[in-house]
Amino acid sequence: MDSSSSSHGIEQLQQGCYYEWMSLQAKHIVNLKEALINQQSNNDDHHKLEELVGVVVDDFQKYAEKRSELSDRSCSSYFAPSWNSSLENGLLWMGGCRPSSFIRVIYALCGSQTETQYSQYLQKMDESEKVDESAGIMSELTAMQLAKINEVHIKVIEKEDKITKKYAHMQEDVADMPIAVTAYSRDLVEVGVSVEDALDKHEEGMGVLMAEADKLRIETLRKIVEIMTPVQAAEFLLAGKRLHVSLHEWGRVREERRFGCARADAVAGGAGVGSEKSKRSTTC
Structure with a gap:
């Protein structure tokens, strides 16, 4: 098997791993929604919700570990995946989301739920109706919880x-010897042993940084979720x-x-992720 076929095979495995993860995400969404609805009718039953939260977090760690195994053979695909849309790739940080974005989600939910409950309260004051308290639990984060979350942030x-600074140094190293000198000195750029070694070392470094970023995401x-109650963690x-x-x-x-079905089909592989209507729309 030549190197190009081997690289294609590795990318297929990486893509399959991602699609499995997206399908699991869809399953988690259904399970979390059902658990939160069931918890509303039985406020004292937090055990099942806490167990589900643990499963969801553990599944994320398993995905990161599997991804790390595949990145040992080829890591660069994760920094601009062909199975992602350009929108998603534009939002990537070290092959995934920024860990700090988790906390921004909390702040957004807190503000949104507080505003909703306040609006409901004002609207129903004159009607003497009870305010709907099931609109969200994130607005009930205590001052101590928020202080701990801010510290984590x-x-x-x-x-x-x-990590970003380390990556910036790696990007600068691409313009260093022997890569830059080889590219400058030849009209027809051939990949020699020295260049291959330099690129392999660069990609290995990318893999180390992605693993470091994944570790930070999981941590x-x-x-x-340790700071939050089971209900709050499930909502988050x-x-x-x-x-x-x-x-x-x-x-x-x-x-x-923008580009038609051919390109859209290439990034729509997460079967089970979107609605049935959206899946049908990918067919020309």
């Missing part, structure tokens, strides 16, 4: 900056997964609108 941003997720995870799945679908739809 600050530390995560510091760690993100360190951040675990710290957040549900919101995060909906955002991820939605961005994948929005990107696919935008690609279809």
Whole structure:
């Protein structure tokens, strides 16, 4: 098997791993929604919800571990995946989402739910009706919880900056010897042994950084759910997964609108992720 066939095979495995993860995301969304609905009718039953939250976090770690195994053979695909839309790739940080974005989701949910409940309260004051308290639990985060989340946020941003600086140095190294000299000295750029070694070393470094970023993502997720109640953690995870799945679908739809079905089909492989209507729309 030549190197190009081997690289294609590895990318297919990486793509399959991603599609499995997206299908699992869709399953998690259904399970979290059902668990939250059931919890409303039985407020004392937090055990099942806590167990589900643990499963969701563990599944994310398993996905990161599997991805890390595949990145040992070829890592660059994860930094601009062909199975993603350009919208998704434009939002990537070290092959995934920024860990600090988890906390921004919390702040957004907090603000949105508080505003909704306040609006409901004002609207129903004159009608003497009870305000709907099931609109969301994230607005009930205590001052102590918010302080802990803010502390996590600050530390995560510091760690993100360190990883980003390491990556910036790696990008600068591409213009260093022997790559730059080889490219300059030859009209027909051939990949010699020295260049191959340099590129292999660069890709290996990318894999190390992605693993470091994945570790930070998992650590951040675990710290957040530890601070929250099981109900709050489930709401947070549900919101995060909906955002991820939605961005994948929005990107696919935008690609279809701009470039036609051929390109959209290439990024619509997450079967079971979108609605049935959206899946049918990928067919020309």
